[in-house]
Amino acid sequence: MSTDTDTDSFDFDGSALRRKRLLGKAFVGACFAATMVGIVALIALLVDVVTEAWGWLTWEFLTYPPSRFVENYNPANYGALDTGPGGIYPALIGSIYLIVLTAIFTLFLGVGAAIYLEEYAPDTRLTTFIETNIANLAGVPSIVYGLLGLAMFVRALQTGSSLLAGALTLTLLILPIVIVSAQESLRAVPDSMRRASYGTGATKWQTIRNVVLPEAIPGIMTGIILSLSRAIGETAPILMVGAATSMFAPPRLTQPTDAFSAMPMQIFDWARLPEADFQHVAAAGIVVLLTILLLMNAVAILIRNKYNRRR
Amino acid sequence: MTANGSQTVSTADSSGARSDAAMTDNAPLGSPRVDDAVIESRDLDVFYGDDQALHGINMDIPEHKVTALIGPSGCGKSTFLRSINRMNDLIDIARVDGDLYFHGKNIYDDDVDPVALRRKIGMVFQKPNPFPKSIFDNVAYGLRVQGKDDDVEEQVHTALERAAILDEVEDQLDSSGLDLSGGQQQRLCIARAIAPDPEVILMDEPASALDPVATSKIEDLVEELAEEYTVIIVTHNMQQAARISDKTAVFLTGGHLVEFDDTSKIFENPESDRVEDYITGKFG
Ligand SMILES: Nc1ncnc2c1ncn2[C@@H]1O[C@H](COP(=O)(O)OP(=O)(O)OP(=O)(O)O)[C@@H](O)[C@H]1O
Ligand SMILES: [Mg+2]
Numbered sequence: 135m136s137t138d139t140d141t142d143s144f145d146f147d148g149s150a151l152r153r154k155r156l157l158g159k160a161f162v163g164a165c166f167a168a169t170m171v172g173i174v175a176l177i178a179l180l181v182d183v184v185t186e187a188w189g190w191l192t193w194e195f196l197t198y199p200p201s202r203f204v205e206n207y208n209p210a211n212y213g214a215l216d217t218g219p220g221g222i223y224p225a226l227i228g229s230i231y232l233i234v235l236t237a238i239f240t241l242f243l244g245v246g247a248a249i250y251l252e253e254y255a256p257d258t259r260l261t262t263f264i265e266t267n268i269a270n271l272a273g274v275p276s277i278v279y280g281l282l283g284l285a286m287f288v289r290a291l292q293t294g295s296s297l298l299a300g301a302l303t304l305t306l307l308i309l310p311i312v313i314v315s316a317q318e319s320l321r322a323v324p325d326s327m328r329r330a331s332y333g334t335g336a337t338k339w340q341t342i343r344n345v346v347l348p349e350a351i352p353g354i355m356t357g358i359i360l361s362l363s364r365a366i367g368e369t370a371p372i373l374m375v376g377a378a379t380s381m382f383a384p385p386r387l388t389q390p391t392d393a394f395s396a397m398p399m400q401i402f403d404w405a406r407l408p409e410a411d412f413q414h415v416a417a418a419g420i421v422v423l424l425t426i427l428l429l430m431n432a433v434a435i436l437i438r439n440k441y442n443r444r445r
Numbered sequence: 446m447t448a449n450g451s452q453t454v455s456t457a458d459s460s461g462a463r464s465d466a467a468m469t470d471n472a473p474l475g476s477p478r479v480d481d482a483v484i485e486s487r488d489l490d491v492f493y494g495d496d497q498a499l500h501g502i503n504m505d506i507p508e509h510k511v512t513a514l515i516g517p518s519g520c521g522k523s524t525f526l527r528s529i530n531r532m533n534d535l536i537d538i539a540r541v542d543g544d545l546y547f548h549g550k551n552i553y554d555d556d557v558d559p560v561a562l563r564r565k566i567g568m569v570f571q572k573p574n575p576f577p578k579s580i581f582d583n584v585a586y587g588l589r590v591q592g593k594d595d596d597v598e599e600q601v602h603t604a605l606e607r608a609a610i611l612d613e614v615e616d617q618l619d620s621s622g623l624d625l626s627g628g629q630q631q632r633l634c635i636a637r638a639i640a641p642d643p644e645v646i647l648m649d650e651p652a653s654a655l656d657p658v659a660t661s662k663i664e665d666l667v668e669e670l671a672e673e674y675t676v677i678i679v680t681h682n683m684q685q686a687a688r689i690s691d692k693t694a695v696f697l698t699g700g701h702l703v704e705f706d707d708t709s710k711i712f713e714n715p716e717s718d719r720v721e722d723y724i725t726g727k728f729g
Contacts, residue, residue, distance in 0.1 A: 330570065330634070331586070333569075333570070334586055335560060335591050336586075344586070348578075
C-alpha cells in the first residue's frame with residue numbers, strides 16, 4: 135500500500151488513489167448485484183405466473199362464475215360442458231366495486247381531513263399530535279384494520295359481512311396514507327397563489343376551492359390511486375370482515391349490504407384446492423389481479439406526468 | 446433613537462381632523478396631512494413576533510393620486526402596504542397596533558371583514574403571480590369570487606384594455622396566463638386586480654422583476670390608473686418614484702417614516718438630510 139501522507143512530491147499518476155477507486159468500483163458492483171437480485175426475482179415470479187396461466191386465461195374466465203370442478207376451467211373442455219365454463223367474474227366485480235366504494239370514501243374523508251389539518255387546524259400541540267399519529271397509523275398491520283372493521287362495521291354497525299363493510303375497512307386501512315400524501319400536495323401549492331387569491335378579495339374557502347385544490351388535485355389523485363392499488367391486493371382485512379372465498383353471483387353496487395368475494399380471496403381458495411390444475415386457475419387469477427394493479431399504477435403515473443408537464 | 450422622535454411640524458394643512466395629538470408626536474417631516482385623504486394612518490405600529498417593523502406611522506394618502514413608498518431594503522415598505530389591506534392578517538406572527546382609516550373607518554375595528562376590505566383595496570405583487578388558469582379566467586377570478594360576474598366577458602375586456610395588454614392577448618384569451626412573458630404576466634395581474642373595480646390599488650415593486658421596456662409600460666399604466674384609482678406603489682427605483690408619483694413617503698431603516706410630501710418637494714428640496722442623502726444615493 136502506498137504511503138500517501140508522507141510523500142511530498144505530486145502523485146501525478148494517481149497511484150495512491152487506485153486502491154480507493156477499486157473500493158468504489160467494488161461498492162458499485164455490490165449495489166448493482168443487489169438491484170439485480172430484486173429485479174431477477176420479480177421477473178422470475180412474473181414469468182412463472184404467466185406461463186402457469188398461459189392457455190387458461192380466456193374471455194370466459196373473466197365472465198363466468200367459479201366452478202367446483204377443475205375441468206370447467208380448461209378451455210379445451212368448454213365445448214363439452216353442460217354447466218358453462220368456470221371463471222373469476224364475481225370476485226372480479228367484487229374487487230372492482232370494493233375499489234370504487236373505497237375510492238369514494240377515501241376521497242371525501244382523506245381530502246377533507248387533509249384540508250382541515252393543512253388549511254384550518256390551529257398550529258397547536260394537539261394538531262401536531264394528531265398529525266404524528268396519522269403518520270404512525272400508516273404502519274399498522276392490515277390485519278389489525280381487519281379486526282377493527284369486524285368489530286366496528288360488521289358487529290357494531292351491523293353491516294354484516296358485506297361489500298360495505300369491506301370497503302369501509304379498506305378505507306380505514308389506506309386513509310392515513312391518503313391523508314399524509316394529500317397534505318403534502320396541499321403544502322406544495324405555492325403561497326404566492328394563495329396570496330394572489332386573497333388579494334383579489336376571495337374568502338378562505340373560495341381560495342381553497344378555486345386555487346389550492348385545483349393545483350393539488352393531481353397529486354392527491356396520484357396518492358389515492360396508488361393507495362387503492364395497495365388495497366385491491368389486500369387479503370387480511372377483507373378476510374377478517376368475512377368476505378366469501380368463492381361466490382357464484384357478483385355483488386350489486388346498488389345493494390352495498392350484499393355479501394361479496396374479492397380476487398385475493400378467490401385466488402387463495404383456488405390455490406389451496408388439491409387438484410393440480412387449480413394451480414393454473416389460480417395463476418390466471420393472479421394475472422388478472424396484477425393487470426388491474428398495473429393499470430391503476432399506470433393511470434397514476436399518467437396523471438403525475440401530465441401535471442408535471444403543465445407547470 | 447428615532448428619526449421622527451419629537452419633530453414639531455407646521456404645515457399648511459396640518460389642522461383639523463383625527464387625533465391631532467398623535468400626529469404631532471409622531472409626525473414625519475413634510476406635509477403628512479392632505480385634505481382629500483382616503484387612507485389615514487395614525488400611529489401605526491407593526492410587529493413580527495417581538496421585532497417591531499414599523500414605528501408610529503402617520504400619513505394621509507390622497508385620493509386618485511399616485512403615492513410612492515421608497516426607502517432602503519427592510520425598512521418596512523411592504524409591511525406598511527400589507528397593513529393597508531390587512532394582508533398582514535395572513536402572517537401568523539404579525540401584529541398591528543394603532544389605527545388605519547379607510548374613508549374614515551378604522552379597518553382594524555372588530556367589525557371590519559378583511560375580505561370585504563380587500564374587495565375595495567386591490568393588490569399587485571412584486572413577482573407576477575398569475576393563476577395556472579387561462580388568461581380570461583385569471584382576470585375573471587376576482588369578478589367571480591366577488592359575485593360581480595353578470596357581464597364577465599365585457600368586464601374582462603375592459604380590465605385587459607385598462608391594463609394595456611388587450612392588444613397582445615386578445616386572440617389567446619383561452620391560453621394559460623403562465624405562457625405570457627414576465628411583463629405581460631404583470632400587466633395581467635394588474636388587469637386581475639382592477640377587474641372587480643376596487644378604489645385603491647396597492648403595488649409592491651410591480652416592475653422590479655421586469656426589463657426596462659416592460660417597466661416603462663407598467664409606469665405609463667400606473668399614471669393612467671391614477672385617473673380612476675388611488676395608487677400606492679412601493680419602489681426601489683428613485684427615478685421611477687420621481688417620474689410617476691404625486692406624493693412620496695420616505696421610510697428609513699428601522700421602520701420609521703421620515704418624510705412625506707409632494708414628490709417634487711422630496712426630490713428637489715427634502716427637509717431631512719438623511720432623506721437627501723438617501724435620494725442622492727449616499728446611502729441605502
Ligand atoms: N413575514 C415576516 N416575518 C417576520 N419578519 C418579517 C416578515 N416580513 C417582513 N419582516 C421583517 O420586517 C422588516 C420590514 O420588512 P419589509 O418586507 O416590510 O421591508 P421592505 O421595506 O419591503 O424591504 P424590501 O425593499 O427588501 O422589500 C424586515 O426587518 C423584515 O425582516
Ligand atoms: Mg418589500
